[in-house]
Amino acid sequence: MPATVVVGTQWGDEGKGKLTDLLSKEMDVVVRYQGGHNAGHRIVVDGEAFALQLIPSGILYPGVTPVIGNGVVVDPSVLLQEIDTLEAKGVNTSKLMVSGNAHLIMPYHQEIDRVTERYLGKSALGTTKRGIGPTYADKATRVGLRVQDLMDEKIFRQKLEVVLKEKNPLLAKVYNRLPFNANEIADFYLGELAPRITPMVGDTVGFLHNELDAGKNLLLEGAQATFLDLDHGTYPFVTSSNPVAGGACTGSGLGPRDLTSIVGIAKAYVTRVGAGPFTTEVFDDLAQILVDRGHEYGTNTGRMRRCGWFDAVMARQAVRLNSLTEIALTKLDVLDSFDTIKVCVAYEANGERFTYPPYHQSVLHDAIPLYEEFKGWNTDITHATSADELPAAAQAYVEFLAEQIGVPIRVVGVGPGREQFVTMPSA
Ligand code: GDP
Ligand code: IMO
Ligand code: MG
Numbered sequence: 482m483p484a485t486v487v488v489g490t491q492w493g494d495e496g497k498g499k500l501t502d503l504l505s506k507e508m509d510v511v512v513r514y515q516g517g518h519n520a521g522h523r524i525v526v527d528g529e530a531f532a533l534q535l536i537p538s539g540i541l542y543p544g545v546t547p548v549i550g551n552g553v554v555v556d557p558s559v560l561l562q563e564i565d566t567l568e569a570k571g572v573n574t575s576k577l578m579v580s581g582n583a584h585l586i587m588p589y590h591q592e593i594d595r596v597t598e599r600y601l602g603k604s605a606l607g608t609t610k611r612g613i614g615p616t617y618a619d620k621a622t623r624v625g626l627r628v629q630d631l632m633d634e635k636i637f638r639q640k641l642e643v644v645l646k647e648k649n650p651l652l653a654k655v656y657n658r659l660p661f662n663a664n665e666i667a668d669f670y671l672g673e674l675a676p677r678i679t680p681m682v683g684d685t686v687g688f689l690h691n692e693l694d695a696g697k698n699l700l701l702e703g704a705q706a707t708f709l710d711l712d713h714g715t716y717p718f719v720t721s722s723n724p725v726a727g728g729a730c731t732g733s734g735l736g737p738r739d740l741t742s743i744v745g746i747a748k749a750y751v752t753r754v755g756a757g758p759f760t761t762e763v764f765d766d767l768a769q770i771l772v773d774r775g776h777e778y779g780t781n782t783g784r785m786r787r788c789g790w791f792d793a794v795m796a797r798q799a800v801r802l803n804s805l806t807e808i809a810l811t812k813l814d815v816l817d818s819f820d821t822i823k824v825c826v827a828y829e830a831n832g833e834r835f836t837y838p839p840y841h842q843s844v845l846h847d848a849i850p851l852y853e854e855f856k857g858w859n860t861d862i863t864h865a866t867s868a869d870e871l872p873a874a875a876q877a878y879v880e881f882l883a884e885q886i887g888v889p890i891r892v893v894g895v896g897p898g899r900e901q902f903v904t905m906p907s908a
Pocket of ligand 1: 489491494496497498499520521522523524655696775776780811812813814815881893894895896897899901
């Protein structure tokens, strides 16, 4: 009855999609437990790319049942589009299950996301403008609409009526926007979307526990990452859910003791999209090399990602926050052409040395990264199929990271393709 969690250890886009796909070969069920279509998980199979937003990355294996858990926020239009795109590519999506407790992203959530970002001006967070924060906010203030409300017209219309009594004046008076019409939204959601969504809705909690009891293999796929976590990330430059492994329980209905292994995904360097502190960030030519070699543009939003050196301080904290049992290191091949590679082993701030992030964000803002330097391997590793095919300098880099982080690195990515990874000898 094993349940494995895949969780990002940095600021997202570590390659969770690729790793989830890789592990899904052995899985019966793959569950998304938080976030929404702010996620973009890219998988490349035989040269064909799939960019998943809401649907679990296990979908490409016909034996896998993909589940959208209660912790996810669902834009039903986006979900249907994603289903249609996958079906057009020959992927069977008929087993997809959606939790009735998942919250619905509504048109006013997206509008509020857009206008608040505009209103914040220079302090904007750089959200994906998908309505994620406003939907989770309504969930917390208990005025959200849930997927199961699509199955009860009266309730849906009633709730919408009530919530728009608050949203419309806010949009009109504070943000100078046009009001939303409850009937128009209800007609579209209930008339156009519900008939296709409701057949997928079910008791996902019951299903997952029954599968566990039957000895099936479950994988819980995190979106975003540890340092975008609402509680543990670089607040306020975070997302509005809990990507950390604890969120896998609340967002799926599994209990903490159901989780058997927790795999942290880390890039061999670090990227971030949107605003917020980034201690090891690099700029100018160096950043451009990482962007170009790593194709560091958002999977869905197309935004250029900020880049920096590997940060062991963050990685150590990610081990603690998620109870990581191992790390999968991705994109090692992106470092192939560097003469020198740096790893941040500690921070220095106010004359103090930190091996874990300082809790006070003002101190974090002043932190200076302390680096150890490595000689690069200057060799193309994209064709490596086993650890001993990696150049000694690349092996030394991976070993050093594992030592610094304190958990074994078992899988190393050497290219975007499904088959482009090597397994490290057991540490
Ligand atoms: P996710 O959000 O964590 O699933 O990551 P994304 O899919 O947004 O971004 C990771 C990007 O890196 C995608 O374009 C992947 O195809 C690609 N990728 C994943 N692993 C590797 C790797 O080991 N090497 C290279 N070069 N690309 C990788
Ligand atoms: P995956 O799953 C990278 C970032 C946004 C912004 C902040 C808040 O592909 O790793 P939001 O729209 O969630 O309110 O935006 O979080 N962000 C991501 N960055 N990868 C993601 O997902 C992200 N999802 C949100 O850029 O800084
Ligand atoms: Mg992504």
